Amino acid sequence: MNETFDAVATVVASLIDAMPEPVLVIDRSVRLVAANQSARAMFPLMKLKAPLASTLRAVDLHDAIARVFATGEAEDLSWRDRVPVERLFQVHVAAFYSDEARFVALHLHDATESRRLEQARVDFVANASHELRTPLASLLGFIETLQGPARGDAAARERFLSIMLEQARRMARLVDDLLSLSRIEQSLHVQPRASVDLASIARHVRDALTPMAEENRIRLELETRETIVRGDRDELLRVAENLVENAIKYSAPEVNQPERRVWVEVGAREGMGFLSVRDEGPGIAPENIPRLTERFYRVDVGQSRAKGGTGLGLALVKHILARHRGRLNIQASPGRGAVFTACVPLEAK
Numbered sequence: 553m554n555e556t557f558d559a560v561a562t563v564v565a566s567l568i569d570a571m572p573e574p575v576l577v578i579d580r581s582v583r584l585v586a587a588n589q590s591a592r593a594m595f596p597l598m599k600l601k602a603p604l605a606s607t608l609r610a611v612d613l614h615d616a617i618a619r620v621f622a623t624g625e626a627e628d629l630s631w632r633d634r635v636p637v638e639r640l641f642q643v644h645v646a647a648f649y650s651d652e653a654r655f656v657a658l659h660l661h662d663a664t665e666s667r668r669l670e671q672a673r674v675d676f677v678a679n680a681s682h683e684l685r686t687p688l689a690s691l692l693g694f695i696e697t698l699q700g701p702a703r704g705d706a707a708a709r710e711r712f713l714s715i716m717l718e719q720a721r722r723m724a725r726l727v728d729d730l731l732s733l734s735r736i737e738q739s740l741h742v743q744p745r746a747s748v749d750l751a752s753i754a755r756h757v758r759d760a761l762t763p764m765a766e767e768n769r770i771r772l773e774l775e776t777r778e779t780i781v782r783g784d785r786d787e788l789l790r791v792a793e794n795l796v797e798n799a800i801k802y803s804a805p806e807v808n809q810p811e812r813r814v815w816v817e818v819g820a821r822e823g824m825g826f827l828s829v830r831d832e833g834p835g836i837a838p839e840n841i842p843r844l845t846e847r848f849y850r851v852d853v854g855q856s857r858a859k860g861g862t863g864l865g866l867a868l869v870k871h872i873l874a875r876h877r878g879r880l881n882i883q884a885s886p887g888r889g890a891v892f893t894a895c896v897p898l899e900a901k
Contacts (some may be wrong), residue, residue, distance in 0.1 A: 564655075574660040580621060582614070585655060594660075603767075613643060615656075620645045620656050630663075633771040639664045679848040683726055683863065687719035722862075727865060729864040733847075736787070736871045743877055744784040745900050749778035750792075750818045750825050753785070757792045758816065768804035769811045772796075776818040781825040787872045788827075788896065792816075794865040795829040797890045803833025803889065820898055824878070828893040835853050836884035844882060845870040869894065 564586040569573040574591035578584055582604050592598065598607045605614065616627045626646040633639045644659040694712045702708040758774050765772050781788075799814045812832040819826060836844070836851060843849045848863035866880075873880050876896045884890035 563863050568657075575661075576604070576658040576660070578617065578656050580654055582617060586615050591660070592782070596883075613645075616643075616655055617658075621654070631660075631897060640667050676847055679863070680726075680730060683848065684723060687722050690719045691716055726836045726862045728863070729862045732790070733868055733871060734862060735876060736868065740875050741870065743782070743875065745782055746784060746786070747780055748783045748785045748788055750779040750781055750788070750827050750896070753789050753792050754816050754827060757790065757796050761796055763794070764797070765800050767796050767815070768800050770804060771811055771813045772800075773815045774814055774817075775815070775832050777820070779818050779820050779825040780899045781876075782899050783876050783896055787875070788894075791872050791894050792827055794869050795827070795894065798865060799829050799833070799890075799892070800832040803831035823898055824895040825898050826893050826895045828891060830889060830891045832889045835886045835888045836882075836890055837886055841882050841884060845880065 564577050566868050568577065568586060568588040571588055572590060574594050575588045576584060576598075577586040582608075584598060584600050584602055584604055586600070587595070587598055593606050604617075608614075610631050610633070612629060613631050616629050619625075620627055626644065628644050631641045631643050633641065640663045642661040642663045644661075644765050645656060646659075647654065647656050649655070688843065694716050698709060698712055702712065709892045754774060754776050758772050762772060796814065796816060803812055803814065805812050814832075815828075816832045817826075817828045817830075844851075845866045847867045850863050870880055873894055873896065878894065878896040881893040881895065882890065883893075
């Protein structure tokens with residue numbers, strides 16, 4: 553029996569090693585006969601001739617194996633492995649034969665990422681619909697009121713039209729951000745190659761947002777050095793605008809508090825150009841930081857909407873930097889402000 557086992561294991565192992573996804577072969581005793589390189593990398597503690605249950609503790613999987621051995625008919629099932637991290641596998645279980653023994657092969661397809669992306673798409677559509685539905689319902693309500701009870705009320709008309717304009721602008725910002733995000737995702741694989749000076753971008757953003765900063769009692773401090781990177785100027789300008797605008801809006805002092813500052817620094821280190829924005833705001837709790845670049849994620853939903861946020865600004869920043877082969881670093885803690893640093897590869901000399 554051992555000679556048969558070893559012979560089959562040798563032949564099967566040479567065949568399944570050519571397959572890119574994990575494949576396991578077991579005998580009627582549910583012992584591991586062979587595992588290809590992908591399977592060994594995924595389950596490093598797996599041992600040949602050992603019971604499969606010592607590595608894969610999944611009742612549904614073992615039940616499917618038993619049925620395939622009994623009937624010879626292939627089966628497909630989903631299996632969720634939770635150790636060491638949660639992963640979802642689509643498993644194809646099929647029988648095959650040799651002259652002296654009967655075996656079952658397990659083909660494992662890791663569906664974790666595709667399922668995550670599918671859920672992300674569902675959540676994205678739901679969130680986008682919700683974000684548009686709220687201002688749209690508000691507009692419809694005011695229009696119906698102006699056509700009915702408030703038809704001849706000039707004061708109400710002026711007040712309602714002001715709110716309607718604000719809601720329409722909110723929808724326009726949301727649609728604009730959605731279209732921008734879609735365009736960036738479509739060209740994510742194409743790295744921009746133009747030469748862009750991050751310092752000039754920072755100065756442009758400082759000049760453009762100074763009125764907003766003064767209105768919010770924020771003093772903008774700028775420190776720049778010529779920093780030439782590879783990139784798309786308009787997209788990097790969008791990154792800088794989003795980061796500086798967020799710092800102004802979310803660190804603005806209360807009426808009885810003194811003026812605050814926002815520092816913008818541009819420079820280079822370790823082959824990357826960086827644009828760093830630091831504020832004196834309320835800071836961010838550690839558990840919120842990993843989720844800040846998710847679409848529609850907000851630490852404070854009410855505050856974000858009140859300040860005109862769409863929930864897509866940092867998602868746009870992340871995608872733009874990914875297209876530039878860069879990254880966004882976030883450092884923050886409650887009560888100590890936040891630092892957002894966009895890094896982009898320097899232009900090759």
